[in-house]
Amino acid sequence: MPETATALAPTSPLSDRLLAMTEPATIAMVKKARELMAKGIDVINLSFGEPDFQTPQYIKDAAKQALDDGYTFYTPVPGIPELRQVICEKFKRDNQLDFQPNQIVVSTGAKQALANAVLSLVNPGDEVIVFSPYWVSYEEMVKLAEGVTVTLRGTLANEYKVTAAQLEAAITPRTKLVMYSSPCNPTGAVFSREELGAIAEVLARYPQVYALADEIYEYINFVGEHASLAHFAEVADRVITVNGFSKGYAMTGWRLGYLAARPDIAAACEKMQSQITSGTCSITQRAGVAALRGGRASADEMVAAYRRRRDLVLGIVKDIPGFKTPTPSGAFYIFPEVSAYFGRTAPDGSTINNALDLAMFLLNDARVSAVSGDAFGAPECIRFSTAAADEKLVEAFGRIKASLAKL
Ligand SMILES: Cc1ncc(COP(=O)(O)O)c(C=O)c1O
Incomplete structure (x- = not known):
């Protein structure tokens, strides 16, 4: 092939539009959690924005x-x-x-x-x-x-x-x-x-x-x-x-x-x-x-559960040092500011530089998946879904608290 043809050959068949796009971090995190689950590791998935209720x-x-x-x-x-x-x-x-x-x-x-x-x-x-x-x-x-x-x-x-x-x-x-x-x-x-x-x-x-x-x-x-x-x-x-x-x-x-x-x-x-x-x-x-x-009767029943879970989780996270968590008035997430953990050292010697590192640490150490705030324009925060059964939430936030104490 002449040299000029090689030089002009496109490096990717994909459009600039597609290449400029990022996959939702929520979906990427769920993928990672599923990979661990497929290996038999017990991961509590709090990264997805999905009600855990059946359709009425x-x-x-x-x-x-x-x-x-x-x-x-x-x-x-x-x-x-x-x-x-x-x-x-x-x-x-x-x-x-x-x-x-x-x-x-x-x-x-x-x-x-x-x-x-x-x-x-x-x-x-x-x-x-x-x-x-x-x-x-x-x-x-x-x-x-x-x-x-x-x-x-x-x-x-x-x-x-x-x-x-x-x-x-x-x-x-x-x-x-x-x-x-x-x-x-x-x-x-x-x-x-x-x-x-x-x-x-x-x-x-x-x-x-x-x-x-x-x-x-x-x-x-x-x-x-x-x-x-x-x-x-x-x-x-x-x-x-x-x-x-x-x-x-x-x-x-x-x-x-x-x-x-x-x-x-x-x-x-x-x-x-x-x-x-x-x-x-x-x-x-x-x-x-x-x-x-x-x-909206069926929704109201679910909302009662979401409110109970929100209160349950807030009750646990208020005792987690370094979590600044506003009380959510709606939806089913908590979104703590976690920058107090940046710069700390994990047990394996790595440094937690940002919320993404912290989310990865929680996935590997606490086996709880959450989404780094970067995806939402707030790189000093982490999002946890509270749309999970009460006992799962208690277990998840108990594990998170124990893992964070290691930093
Ligand atoms: C704020 C917000 N808008 C829109 C959507 C999309 O909703 P749907 O599943 O109906 O496409 C979501 C889903 O997570 C959401 O959180």
């Missing part, structure tokens, strides 16, 4: 019925009419928000709803303000859209919640979108109505800025009130509200989420989805109709 029976029954009815064909891209209608009813009942079915796009999980919105709104070079700590996929979605992520860090003293003043200071003429989750994964923080009102007041002054409000943990809320940014009339038509069934109805594997937005934005998200996946699973959608018609 009445929802499973609706899916079986859909199969028996032969409901196995393609569905309309933005979701079956019945589901879009009950989602509107849910918004009215739970959030006092008025949407019409043409404002709803049903997707393959809330993840796809978020991706649809980011890819539909963000142009290359647009700035996207992401409240940090943030959910792992936000930054990668912005990258995929060739946008520029601008992270805004909330302070530990304010439960990591970003303030309206911080937001105002970060907005530039290039800002297109603001993204956050409330209740927040990973911190469990919940924005109050007043806090969102102050954020809405800021956004009202910048008509080019849109907001993506991720409310997937809405039902897993220990403080009672769930507030939505879309509630504020001055910004309502620039808010895209994302929600889904994975957390509240323990339906992670069913892949069902949705967004609500202004009709033209919803139509854009539908167009995006039409070329990538089309309508999500027909059977899942019928299960979703049943889930929402059943109200």
Whole structure:
């Protein structure tokens, strides 16, 4: 082969877009934990954001019925009419928000709803303000859209919640979108109505800025009130509200989420989805109709367990020196600040330089898997899921405490 041809040969067939992307650290950590488990090592997995409850029976029954009815064909891209209608009813009942079915796009999980919105709104070079700590996929979605992520860090003293003043200071003429989750994964923080009102007041002054409000943990809320940014009339038509069934109805594997937005934005998200996946699973959608018609009683039962587990874990971690853990108001994680351990020496002589080293030490020594805060924009923290049985949590945090005492 002539030399010039060799020089021009590509080193990888993969696109720059793909190569710039990182795998979610949550998934990477679960993989490592599974490898150890496959070797027969008893690992307690607290790295995944997954309810440990079964999907309620009445929802499973609706899916079986859909199969028996032969409901196995393609569905309309933005979701079956019945589901879009009950989602509107849910918004009215739970959030006092008025949407019409043409404002709803049903997707393959809330993840796809978020991706649809980011890819539909963000142009290359647009700035996207992401409240940090943030959910792992936000930054990668912005990258995929060739946008520029601008992270805004909330302070530990304010439960990591970003303030309206911080937001105002970060907005530039290039800002297109603001993204956050409330209740927040990973911190469990919940924005109050007043806090969102102050954020809405800021956004009202910048008509080019849109907001993506991720409310997937809405039902897993220990403080009672769930507030939505879309509630504020001055910004309502620039808010895209994302929600889904994975957390509240323990339906992670069913892949069902949705967004609500202004009709033209919803139509854009539908167009995006039409070329990538089309309508999500027909059977899942019928299960979703049943889930929402059943109200939130099943979710409330799960929330009681999540609250008990949160309190159980907080009771143990308060005695772990060097863990600064805000009390989560929702979701099912604790997110301690652990930098007191950085610079310490492990029994094997290695140094714990950062949260990733600490998470690896806990995996190898305590045999508990957790996720380093790097993945969430907070490299001084570690995320532990509390969605596990009470006795597993007691065992896990007992082991963590014993291992940390060795540093
Ligand atoms: C904050 C947040 N948003 C969205 C999602 C995605 O949810 P789904 O499983 O419906 O795609 C998750 C899942 O972990 C999440 O934690």
